[in-house]
Amino acid sequence: xxxxxxxxxxxxxxxSLATVSRVINDQGNVTEELRREVLNAIRDLDYSPNHAARxxxxxxxxxxxxxxxNLHDPFFYDLLRGxxxxxxxxxxxxxxxSVVNGEAATKEKxxxxxxxxxxxxxxxxGSYLTDEGAVRYLRENRTVEYVMIENDIPNVSCCKLLVDNxxxxxxxxxxxxxxxxxxxxxxxxxxxxxVTMDRLNGYVNTMCKNGLEVRENxxxxxSVKYCxxxxxxxxxxxxxxxxxxVFCSDDAxxxxxxxxxxxxxxxxxxxxxxxxxDHQTILPDRYRGPDITSMEQPLxxxxxxxxxxxxxxxxxxxxxxxxxxxxxxxxxxxETVGPCGK
Amino acid sequence: xxxxxxxxxxxxxxxSLATVSRVINDQGNVTEELRREVLNAIRDLDYSPNHAARxxxxxxxxxxxxxxxNLHDPFFYDLLRGxxxxxxxxxxxxxxxSVVNGEAATKEKxxxxxxxxxxxxxxxxGSYLTDEGAVRYLRENRTVEYVMIENDIPNVSCCKLLVDNxxxxxxxxxxxxxxxxxxxxxxxxxxxxxVTMDRLNGYVNTMCKNGLEVRENxxxxxSVKYCxxxxxxxxxxxxxxxxxxVFCSDDAxxxxxxxxxxxxxxxxxxxxxxxxxDHQTILPDRYRGPDITSMEQPLxxxxxxxxxxxxxxxxxxxxxxxxxxxxxxxxxxxETVGPCGK
DNA sequence: CTGAAAGCGCTTACAG
DNA sequence: CTGAAAGCGCTTACAG
Numbered sequence: 001x002x003x004x005x006x007x008x009x010x011x012x013x014x015x016s017l018a019t020v021s022r023v024i025n026d027q028g029n030v031t032e033e034l035r036r037e038v039l040n041a042i043r044d045l046d047y048s049p050n051h052a053a054r055x056x057x058x059x060x061x062x063x064x065x066x067x068x069x070n071l072h073d074p075f076f077y078d079l080l081r082g083x084x085x086x087x088x089x090x091x092x093x094x095x096x097x098s099v100v101n102g103e104a105a106t107k108e109k110x111x112x113x114x115x116x117x118x119x120x121x122x123x124x125x126g127s128y129l130t131d132e133g134a135v136r137y138l139r140e141n142r143t144v145e146y147v148m149i150e151n152d153i154p155n156v157s158c159c160k161l162l163v164d165n166x167x168x169x170x171x172x173x174x175x176x177x178x179x180x181x182x183x184x185x186x187x188x189x190x191x192x193x194x195v196t197m198d199r200l201n202g203y204v205n206t207m208c209k210n211g212l213e214v215r216e217n218x219x220x221x222x223s224v225k226y227c228x229x230x231x232x233x234x235x236x237x238x239x240x241x242x243x244x245x246v247f248c249s250d251d252a253x254x255x256x257x258x259x260x261x262x263x264x265x266x267x268x269x270x271x272x273x274x275x276x277x278d279h280q281t282i283l284p285d286r287y288r289g290p291d292i293t294s295m296e297q298p299l300x301x302x303x304x305x306x307x308x309x310x311x312x313x314x315x316x317x318x319x320x321x322x323x324x325x326x327x328x329x330x331x332x333x334x335e336t337v338g339p340c341g342k
Numbered sequence: 343x344x345x346x347x348x349x350x351x352x353x354x355x356x357x358s359l360a361t362v363s364r365v366i367n368d369q370g371n372v373t374e375e376l377r378r379e380v381l382n383a384i385r386d387l388d389y390s391p392n393h394a395a396r397x398x399x400x401x402x403x404x405x406x407x408x409x410x411x412n413l414h415d416p417f418f419y420d421l422l423r424g425x426x427x428x429x430x431x432x433x434x435x436x437x438x439x440s441v442v443n444g445e446a447a448t449k450e451k452x453x454x455x456x457x458x459x460x461x462x463x464x465x466x467x468g469s470y471l472t473d474e475g476a477v478r479y480l481r482e483n484r485t486v487e488y489v490m491i492e493n494d495i496p497n498v499s500c501c502k503l504l505v506d507n508x509x510x511x512x513x514x515x516x517x518x519x520x521x522x523x524x525x526x527x528x529x530x531x532x533x534x535x536x537v538t539m540d541r542l543n544g545y546v547n548t549m550c551k552n553g554l555e556v557r558e559n560x561x562x563x564x565s566v567k568y569c570x571x572x573x574x575x576x577x578x579x580x581x582x583x584x585x586x587x588v589f590c591s592d593d594a595x596x597x598x599x600x601x602x603x604x605x606x607x608x609x610x611x612x613x614x615x616x617x618x619x620d621h622q623t624i625l626p627d628r629y630r631g632p633d634i635t636s637m638e639q640p641l642x643x644x645x646x647x648x649x650x651x652x653x654x655x656x657x658x659x660x661x662x663x664x665x666x667x668x669x670x671x672x673x674x675x676x677e678t679v680g681p682c683g684k
Numbered sequence: 685c686t687g688a689a690a691g692c693g694c695t696t697a698c699a700g
Numbered sequence: 701c702t703g704a705a706a707g708c709g710c711t712t713a714c715a716g
Contacts, residue, residue: 357703358704364702371701372702373701376702395708398708398709399707459709
């Protein structure tokens with residue numbers, strides 16, 4: 001931390017702490033001459049106000065914290081761009097925290113740490129079953145402004161930006177049905193994510209609504225690792241009655257499903273159709289297959305708007321009522337879905 | 343910020359602020375009974391110490407800041423994993439800051455902000471010509487511990503983790519020469535990066551050392567955008583004597599050079615060899631071409647070791663002398679370099 | 685317009 | 701082992 005304090009500046013400018021503070025904070029009520037004097041002293045001493053002291057008394061840090069699981073995951077590409085562009089529109093400093101593997105203890109640590117005077121607001125991305133500790137803290141400590149993305153937790157009064165995963169999954173399955181498919185399977189995503197449930201429900205609903213059978217083993221689960229989508233696909237292809245189309249819970253899973261199909265010598269989409277979710281710009285692990293037909297969710301927009309929302313709320317004098325927004329998804333037709341062959 | 347303070351805890355536990363502070367900080371000198379009393383009060387009130395107040399008096403924040411340009415850039419995949427894994431080995435909270443487009447003012451803002459009591463140490467990634475403001479501040483304000491990655495700035499006493507870009511570029515060009523190429527061109531990277539110069543120098547040196555002519559227009563420049571590598575490649579292919587091999591300053595550039603060649607109907611590597619640098623795990627913009635032969639730099643290791651280094655230095659009682667480390671690169675043979683056809 | 689003083693929520697000698 | 705008091709570096713009424 002810096003060695004030069006406001007006291008040194010005051011001394012050098014022949015004035016009081018209060019006056020220096022006033023010019024630092026642009027509060028006016030200082031003669032132009034004195035102001036210049038102080039500014040010079042600040043420049044000469046290369047003074048920067050101590051952030052901790054300032055935060056302590058102002059009860060404001062001017063920081064916004066963003067917490068995500070596995071920041072390195074290329075899934076975040078568009079979301080990060082949204083956060084970044086949004087950040088530029090505010091005067092806040094934005095700090096990203098990565099929770100490796102979504103480790104529950106780490107996430108709670110970050111939530112508590114940031115909440116206790118490190119930031120003014122927190123954006124929490126993602127819906128994970130293991131987040132309950134962090135969420136409990138949130139529910140009981142309304143100390144900072146919160147925005148939750150993708151996570152609709154009941155009884156927590158904070159802003160929520162949600163994606164219509166259920167509707168999206170329904171649209172995806174209906175899209176496959178419109179292509180003549182009836183033997184449609186589903187590969188679930190990370191079992192720790194709530195969106196995995198939503199998309200699974202959307203799949204099941206839509207199959208039922210259309211009078212299609214959800215055959216045994218047509219619902220395959222994966223581990224938390226995307227690459228387990230590969231084995232899930234293999235299991236589907238090994239079935240006595242393999243599906244003609246597979247709806248995957250996300251593009252990362254789908255990318256591994258595609259690899260599995262191609263490795264079996266199948267042609268996509270002639271032999272099998274594969275559909276993802278997210279319309280993720282960058283896929284994991286040097287994916288080289290065909291472009292994946294998918295449900296796009298507006299990640300860039302969500303990132304951008306979460307920052308804008310926070311900017312407004314923080315600069316509003318009084319506390320604002322929490323807002324909830326629901327984002328729709330839509331089909332992006334690419335190369336992995338075709339008409340049913342048989 | 344939290345409403346419950348150490349004073350509330352002391353009151354509830356029927357003791358003094360000092361005692362509460364002692365148990366929070368595990369300093370001993372408290373009877374087991376009183377300790378339990380305090381712990382209960384803390385639990386009952388769900389108290390967390392105010393970070394700002396604590397930092398102010400301890401002159402320590404327990405945070406480490408990492409500043410990079412364009413956090414969303416998939417270039418950072420391995421580096422981030424290194425940072426993340428390294429962070430887990432320390433007790434520090436790690437905060438990532440993204441400087442959009444490497445904007446000089448933003449970077450200086452982050453450096454100053456973090457330095458003035460937000461973190462105990464900063465990792466600054468990258469070598470950019472526009473960083474001088476940030477670096478000047480660094481040079482004049484030894485307030486936090488610094489680690490610079492890829493940036494060998496003279497007269498700044500901080501830890502430096504450097505990559506042998508010059509040697510790596512030489513090895514790359516020699517690798518192409520061993521494949522019989524003599525008409526070797528170079529596409530430069532981001533003109534704002536110092537590594538671009540190093541790699542260019544490595545190219546020129548090695549051409550000269552091997553008695554090869556650096557023909558006019560064999561050195562192509564790009565803008566700060568990776569995709570400009572596409573036009574650079576087109577210009578090379580339009581030359582009356584196009585090169586048989588192209589060494590690109592980085593894989594992202596190379597990925598666009600490959601696209602340009604493929605779009606011309608050229609076969610890689612039969613018709614033209616292309617070599618990159620970085621051995622980047624994830625390439626920009628849904629790259630689907632062949633795997634790029636490249637010089638690998640140990641980004642994961644660098645990320646990991648930068649955190650480990652900081653962990654040691656911060657926990658050491660007294661200030662440590664700065665260390666410098668140089669990382670070597672090595673050829674990773676993939677699919678884009680072959681023997682010279684003509 | 686200006687400054688002395690109180691106070692933000694902690695920790696740390698210091699005295700007992 | 702325990703607590704009263706000073707102080708970290710700021711800002712903010714308050715009085716002038």
